[in-house]
Amino acid sequence: MARIVIVEDDVAIGGRLAATLRGLGHDTDWCRDGAEALDRAAREPAELVLLDLGLPDTDGFELCRRLRERLPGAVLVVLTARTEEMDVIQALESGADDYLTKPFRLAELQARIAAHLRRAGPEGKGASVRIRHGALLIDRAARTCSGPEGEVELRPREFDLLSRLAAAPGQAVSREDLMNEVWDENWFGPTKTLDVHVAALRRKLGDRVRITTLRHFGYRLEPPAEQ
Numbered sequence: 001m002a003r004i005v006i007v008e009d010d011v012a013i014g015g016r017l018a019a020t021l022r023g024l025g026h027d028t029d030w031c032r033d034g035a036e037a038l039d040r041a042a043r044e045p046a047e048l049v050l051l052d053l054g055l056p057d058t059d060g061f062e063l064c065r066r067l068r069e070r071l072p073g074a075v076l077v078v079l080t081a082r083t084e085e086m087d088v089i090q091a092l093e094s095g096a097d098d099y100l101t102k103p104f105r106l107a108e109l110q111a112r113i114a115a116h117l118r119r120a121g122p123e124g125k126g127a128s129v130r131i132r133h134g135a136l137l138i139d140r141a142a143r144t145c146s147g148p149e150g151e152v153e154l155r156p157r158e159f160d161l162l163s164r165l166a167a168a169p170g171q172a173v174s175r176e177d178l179m180n181e182v183w184d185e186n187w188f189g190p191t192k193t194l195d196v197h198v199a200a201l202r203r204k205l206g207d208r209v210r211i212t213t214l215r216h217f218g219y220r221l222e223p224p225a226e227q
Contacts, residue, residue: 005048007034049074052079085192097157165219173219175217
């Protein structure tokens with residue numbers, strides 16, 4: 001079971017989510033606004049955050065960024081009535097790992113949460129598995145990526161995506177397989193989230209990795225130059 005923070009000003013939705021997650025055994029906190037959420041994040045870490053973008057006291061995207069800074073290892077799931085693709089992209093670029101539009105089914109949300117926690121937990125860490133990719137060392141047990149300059153800070157899904165691609169350098173991996181393996185086979189959101197995460201890896205890792213886009217198919221992590 002995990003510590004989950006709900007950030008939702010709608011009393012009906014927040015109350016239902018809190019009751020459902022507590023019924024599943026999770027340690028659940030419910031915050032009604034952004035200020036309370038930031039205060040809670042500063043005092044006690046969470047493993048997963050459910051964040052509504054339409055809060056009364058703060059811009060949802062800015063709150064997403066600030067929560068990501070305070071909780072770098074947490075899974076951040078945005079819940080919102082906004083359905084435009086640009087809103088999805090902006091949420092992901094602000095630090096979200098997942099995006100679910102309202103109205104949503106509780107069963108789907110529970111499945112998403114279970115999948116995220118499974119990947120972040122011991123079963124999903126690939127205990128004692130290390131991948132060397134050029135100057136990078138990817139430690140799946142510790143969930144760290146480090147190079148000569150030290151550790152590279154990656155968000156949870158960024159790390160999972162890099163681990164998947166680095167497990168088979170030079171091999172083409174389809175978008176469908178990446179979404180199924182890194183996110184979840186029941187993912188119903190836009191696959192644009194994959195492109196945003198690839199862009200983030202390219203930006204953070206620079207010339208230490210070369211990820212090739214395969215048009216109409218997927219991606220390939222090129223083998224290091226010294227191999």
